[in-house]
Structure formats: structure tokens, C-alpha cells
Amino acid sequence: MAPGSTAQQIWDAIANLFHNNRKSYALALDAEFHNTPQGDMCVHDNCAELNSLTDALSDVSQPINDEILILKVPFPTFLQMRSSLVLEETQKKTDAKNASTSVL
Structure with a gap:
């Protein structure tokens, strides 16, 4: 934030920071989604974790459809x-x- 910056300039700078990292963040989230094992988690906790990741992916314009959510890895x-x-x-x-x- 530079002295004398308008609110719009600050907002645009913040938006650019978010958008510049969107693709790499989406790739990291997608990898985490596909590599999340159930392990010793109960079904409820595993589904909550996967749902959290799908919400985060949707936030960066990379939605996960139900088929992928159920199968995790497409055929x-x-x-x-x-x-x-x-x-x-x-x-x-x-x-x-x-x-x-x-x-x-």
C-alpha cells in the first residue's frame, strides 16, 4: 500500500495477489483432494475433509463434480x-x- 493509494487501488492489488496464486493453489488443493486417504478417520471426518477441499476448490473456480467426489479418481x-x-x-x-x- 503506497501513501495516497485509493481504496480501489488497494482492493485491486489484493485481488491481483489472490488471482495470481489461484492456479497454483488450485493445483495444490486438487493434489491434496486426490491424495487424501481415509486412513483411521471415521467416515464422517473423511467426508468433512473432502467436502472442505471441494469447497476450497470451488472458491478458486475449480469445482469438483459429484462423480469425482464419489470416485475420487475417474476411470x-x-x-x-x-x-x-x-x-x-x-x-x-x-x-x-x-x-x-x-x-x-
């Missing part, structure tokens, strides 16, 4: 699933090969 496409399975299969073959060579 992968066929190609994404195929890639994951191929990667897992390759990893298992590599692990088996490494296990057999270390036994010798």
Missing part, C-alpha cells in the same frame, strides 16, 4: 489401462529375471 481410458498393464507386466518380468540371477 482410466482403455489406452491408459493397457499402458499400465504392459508396464506392470514388464516390471514383473524384470523382477523375475533379477531374482533368478541373484539366486545364482
